[in-house]
Amino acid sequence: MSDKTEKPSYIIALSQDDATAPAQASRRRFLKTSGLTALGAMLGMTIPFERNLPAGLIPVALAQDTGADFMADKSGLTLLGDRPVNAETPAHLLDDDITPYKHLFVRMNGLVPQTAIDQNAEGWTLTIDGEVDTPLTLTIDDLKSQFETVTSRLVIECGGNGRSFFQPGTSGNQWTMGAIGCPEWTGVRLADVLKKAGVKSTAVYTGHYGNDVHLSGDPEKVVISRGVPIAKALEEDAIIAWAMNGEPLPALHGFPLRLIVPGYPASVSQKYLNRIWVRDREHDGAKMTGDSYRIPAYPVAPGTEVPPEDMVILTEMPIKSVVTFPETGTKVKAGETTQVRGQAWCGKGDVASVHISTDFGETWQEARLEAAPNRFSWQRWRADVTLPQHGYYEIWARATDQDGISQPPLSPVWNPRGYANNIQHRIALIAEA
Ligand SMILES: Nc1nc2c(c(=O)[nH]1)N[C@H]1C(S)=C(S)[C@@H](COP(=O)(O)O)O[C@H]1N2
Ligand SMILES: [Mo]
Numbered sequence: 001m002s003d004k005t006e007k008p009s010y011i012i013a014l015s016q017d018d019a020t021a022p023a024q025a026s027r028r029r030f031l032k033t034s035g036l037t038a039l040g041a042m043l044g045m046t047i048p049f050e051r052n053l054p055a056g057l058i059p060v061a062l063a064q065d066t067g068a069d070f071m072a073d074k075s076g077l078t079l080l081g082d083r084p085v086n087a088e089t090p091a092h093l094l095d096d097d098i099t100p101y102k103h104l105f106v107r108m109n110g111l112v113p114q115t116a117i118d119q120n121a122e123g124w125t126l127t128i129d130g131e132v133d134t135p136l137t138l139t140i141d142d143l144k145s146q147f148e149t150v151t152s153r154l155v156i157e158c159g160g161n162g163r164s165f166f167q168p169g170t171s172g173n174q175w176t177m178g179a180i181g182c183p184e185w186t187g188v189r190l191a192d193v194l195k196k197a198g199v200k201s202t203a204v205y206t207g208h209y210g211n212d213v214h215l216s217g218d219p220e221k222v223v224i225s226r227g228v229p230i231a232k233a234l235e236e237d238a239i240i241a242w243a244m245n246g247e248p249l250p251a252l253h254g255f256p257l258r259l260i261v262p263g264y265p266a267s268v269s270q271k272y273l274n275r276i277w278v279r280d281r282e283h284d285g286a287k288m289t290g291d292s293y294r295i296p297a298y299p300v301a302p303g304t305e306v307p308p309e310d311m312v313i314l315t316e317m318p319i320k321s322v323v324t325f326p327e328t329g330t331k332v333k334a335g336e337t338t339q340v341r342g343q344a345w346c347g348k349g350d351v352a353s354v355h356i357s358t359d360f361g362e363t364w365q366e367a368r369l370e371a372a373p374n375r376f377s378w379q380r381w382r383a384d385v386t387l388p389q390h391g392y393y394e395i396w397a398r399a400t401d402q403d404g405i406s407q408p409p410l411s412p413v414w415n416p417r418g419y420a421n422n423i424q425h426r427i428a429l430i431a432e433a
Contacts, residue, residue, distance in 0.1 A: 038219035042114050070112070070252055075102045080173050084108035084215060085252065088178030091425065092327035094343060097380060098153060098245060099181035106252050107158050107179060109287070110223030111213040113272055119248065121256035126193075126240070130207070130278035133198030140242055140256060146196070147188035150239060153377035155182045155345045159265030159293050159314055162421025165411050168303050170418030177322055177425055182343070182378045185260050187241035190276075191234045199278060203230045207283040208259055210272030225285025226268045226293065228261055230278070232315075237262050237376050240273065262376035263347040265314055265419070267293055288313075295415040302414040311416075317347035318422040319407055321354055321381070321399035328427035334391075337384045342425070344369065344399040345378035352404070354381040357396045358429075361409055364398065387431035394426045 040046050043059060053059070070085050071077065077087040085108045093103045115121070121140060129135040138146070158179035160172050173179075206227040214221035232238070238261040242249060249255040254271030261268045267287065277283075287293060294311035296304075321344035332338045344351040350372055355364040367383040387393050400406040407424045 039217065042213065044114065070106070073102055074104075074106065077103070077105065078178070080175070084110055085112070086173050088175055089181065090327075091177050091322050091324055091342075091427070093324075094178065094180065094322055095324035095341070097182070097343075097378075099183045100245065101183075101247075101250055101253075104181040104183060104253065105158070105179045107173070107266070108212070108252070110215055112251050113211045113213055115211060116249075116251040116255040116272060119251070119255055121248075124256050124274070126257060126273060127275045128193060128197040128278070129275070131200040131203035131280050132194070132278050133200060134196075136193070136197045138193070143188050143193070143240065143242070143257075147192045149186065150189060151184060151186040152237070152239070152374040153182050153184045154237070154239070154260045154262040154374075155180065155376055155378050156260065156262075156266040156269055157181075157317055157320075157345070159267055159317070159419045160417075162411075162423055163418035165421050165423050166302075166414055166418045167411065168414075170416060172418055179266075180320075180322070180345075182345070183244045184246070185239055185241040186243035186246070187239040187257075187260075189236055190238040190240055190259065190261070191236055193240060194233060194276075194278070197278075199230060199234070202280045203278045204281050205229055205279045205283045206233045207277035207279050207285050207288075208268065208270035208273060209275040209277065209285075210254070210258075210270050211274055212272050222286040224267065224270075224287045225283070226270070226288055227277075227279065227283035227285065228264060228268050229315075232261065232264065263316055263349065265293055265317060282313075291417050293419065294417070295419055299413045300415070304414075304416075306416055314419050315347075318412070318420050319346040319348075319351065319399050319401040319405055320344065320422040321351075321397045321407065322425045323356075323395055323397050323427045326427070326429065329430070330427075331430045331432050332387060334387055334389050334431040334433055337386050338429070339382060339384055340395050341380065341382040342397055343378040344381055344397075345376075346399070346401045348401055348403070349375045350402060351379050352400045352402050354383075354397060354399045356383050356385070356398070358385050358387060358393050360394060361396055367397075387429060390431055390433040393429045393431060395429060396424050396426050398424050 080086040087106045125137050127137045161175045161179035164174040212223045257273040258271045293314045296306045297312045323342040325341045344354050354367040357364045367381040370380040372379050407422050
């Protein structure tokens with residue numbers, strides 16, 4: 001290697017192409033990190049004057065986490081913030097049945113770990129401990145060789161998706177429709193791994209951990225550690241994935257391992273997964289307590305302050321749909337047939353039906369809904385519409401779940417942190433004479 005390419009990883013990570021090209025990154029040389037402090041390990045080299053570094057100050061080189069670097073291959077996404085990196089997908093870019101990397105939203109609560117940037121899974125293990133008969137420490141090869149490999153299309157949707165539609169507004173990322181996607185994941189069933197460890201009768205909840213770095217840079221601080229009731233974890237749909245769309249997990253989406261627990265807010269789908277702690281009580285990790293991912297136990301008037309003891313954990317995500325084609329604002333011909341289409345999904349599993357309206361909800365026509373390839377995939381729907389005369393129209397989409405519950409035309413019941421907003425999606429269509 002010439003002098004030029006012999007650069008420490010953090011400098012390379014600052015250049016646009018490399019930070020976003022995992023394949024290249026894996027070929028890249030990086031320095032041995034043994035014997036370094038936590039910050040030094042993140043930088044890939046010693047910091048001779050580290051003792052002078054004010055506590056909590058992040059070395060400027062670790063500004064690798066700015067959105068611009070990571071977003072180069074995320075074509076067309078809307079960046080909501082770059083520290084942490086958060087970006088959502090415009091509705092018309094959700095038109096694929098299997099969401100490609102470039103169109104998958106990104107939600108980081110902390111910094112992307114260096115192991116993920118380097119695509120370095122050497123020595124990676126997943127520990128299963130707590131209320132189990134036999135605690136396990138598994139390498140990725142152990143997972144691949146000891147359990148059945150499964151591949152399925154599973155929706156991940158941020159609990160805060162749709163937050164921007166609440167009135168009054170609530171704090172947090174102002175997602176519109178696009179903190180959602182449905183890639184194809186490959187891994188092993190979470191249930192199989194838990195069963196191998198032997199779940200004790202005292203098990204109540206899971207607690208998930210990853211190696212991403214807290215925004216403060218403090219290695220002691222946990223970025224996020226959420227969990228699910230043990231019964232949910234033992235359902236057969238949740239998987240511990242090492243691949244997305246047939247490729248190793250990208251840096252932004254959890255390399256080298258992540259959980260996908262479909263149906264629940266995606267915050268339970270831990271990225272950079274290295275430990276599942278089986279708890280004898282409801283998990284109390286970072287972002288499990290307080291008002292994080294909690295909603296009032298009963299409907300409240302918008303703006304109400306709800307006492308903490310009346311807040312319950314958000315579990316199943318509600319029925320929802322999106323219009324993915326045409327793009328909002330498209331011009332069509334009056335009197336001619338236009339196909340509109342989209343996706344629909346539900347935290348309970350399957351969607352029962354989708355209806356669309358071209359007259360602001362006065363009349364509805366049933367869309368053709370495709371069966372899901374597997375439970376918790378989103379489902380394609382299509383409908384043919386004819387707009388009678390020149391003018392402005394909207395397409396409204398409304399999905400209904402197996403219990404007959406449909407999406408509301410306006411925001412659903414308000415909650416203090418703006419979760420689970422399944423308002424009907426609307427696009428504009430202009431009919432030309
Ligand atoms: N380790 C780790 N896992 C995480 C998060 C995180 O910040 N760190 N964010 C969670 C949240 S809130 C969401 S919505 C999803 C986003 O997944 P994506 O970025 O792959 O789309 O990951 C979840 N898993
Ligand atoms: Mo999220």
